[in-house]
Amino acid sequence: MKYKAIKKQEDRYYINEYQFFYVDKEEMKARMSEIQFPAIVMDTEFFNRSHESYDYDEKAFPRLYDEEQKDLVYVLQYSFAKNFKEIHNRQNSKAIKSMTIKRSFKDSEYSFEAQYDSTVKSFINMCINKNIKTLVFAGKENDARILKSWINKNKALLNNKRSDLFVINHKTKxxxxxxxxxxxxxxxxxxxxxxxxxxxxFYEPKNLKPGKKGENTLALPSLKKFFDYMQTIYPNNQFEEEEDIYNLCVSALRFFSYKESNFKDYLKWNKDVKRAKTHCYNDVLKLLYLIDFLYVFMFYDDSENKYIKK
Structure with a gap:
């Protein structure tokens, strides 16, 4: 990333001659204070019925998901954080861990269900034992729903234990x-x-919501759009990926569910699963970079902001 590249003029922060942004520091600080620490910054990749391709054959690829478990996670990347300052000071690229479902070619002992159950319980126990209070996502709807289903299927793991992360709703139990x-x-x-x-x-304004401040501004609702916009600050191409994540998840569905496979298909699907793992890692790293960026603008005076040109 490139430091001391942003120039402030009045209430605008200029990235270059054309690009600038506004920051509502106080409201941002109020929102970010909702994150209780210790926290886990994370992302998942999963497959479900939507990843059944046009030539899907249930006999060749028996469904692993059902109405109770509609989304099956095969890659989980996560990073512990004690506070914002830790994220700010450390080398975040080395602070990401992973949990991944694995499969060897013609593995007679392979059981997706057994690995999945073990992964789910390991993650929940880790959250409980480390007293995690918040899970931080970039787009939480799907992931939070999956995590909620995990804990409610494994309520016994919370017996005689207290958790600020998993909170009982007394109405719904x-x-x-x-x-x-x-x-x-x-x-x-x-x-x-x-x-x-x-x-x-930069983007067709009809397809994005307007910004809260300034004329003809945009709100950027995704990590991809933020980092596409911030190419001056994050100029390297480490996040460029050849394959769309949807297609990688289609391969993952086949990889983890096939009854029989030739070695060529196995290698292709396995490679796609590894690409999905990289994609997931990159999204967590982007999220950590974004949190650091927001932290600096929230808590540092502009004269001490590492991104601002003095």
């Missing part, structure tokens, strides 16, 4: 998950001019 979505901060507390670094339109 179900556990809720204390999850935080960084997109609420990104879309509500930052507004971006609609230009790319060459001065052309």
């Amino acid at each position: 179900e556990y809720d998950v204390n999850a935080f979505d960084i997109y609420n901060v990104l879309s509500q507390n930052m507004s971006f001019s609609n230009f790319d670094k060459q001065g052309s339109q």
Whole structure:
């Protein structure tokens, strides 16, 4: 990333000649204070019925999911955080861990269900034992729903234990998950001019919500759009990926469910699963970079902000 690249003019922060953004620091700080620490910053990749391709054959690829478990996670990347300052000071690329379902070619002992159950219980126990209080996502709807189903299927893991992360709803007798979505901060507390670094339109304004501040500004509701916009600050191409994550999940469905496979298909699907793992890792790293970026603008005076040119 590139430091001391942003220039402040009045209440605008200029990335270059054309691109600038506004920050609502106080409201951003109020939203981000909802994150209780210690926290886990995380992302998952999963497959479900929507990943059944046009030539899907249930006899060749028996369904692993059902109405009770509609989304099956095969990659989980996560990073522990004691506080914002830790994220700010450390090398985040080395602070990410993973849990992954695995399969060898012609493995007679392979059981997706057994591995999945073990992964779910390991993650829940880890959260309980480390007293995790918040799970931080970039878009929490799907992931939070999956985590909620995990804990409610494994309520016994909380017997005689206290958790600030998994909180019982006394009306439904179900556990809720204390999850935080960084997109609420990104879309509500930052507004971006609609230009790319060459001065052309960055995005069709009809397809994005307007920013909360400034004329003709946009809200950026995703990690991809934020990092596409911030190419001056994050100029490397480490996040560029050849395959769409949807297609990788289609391969993952086949990889984990096939009854029989030739070695060529096995290698292709296995490679796609590894690519999905990289994609998931990159999304967690982006999320950590974004949290650090927001932290600096929330808590540092502009004269001490590492991104601002003095």
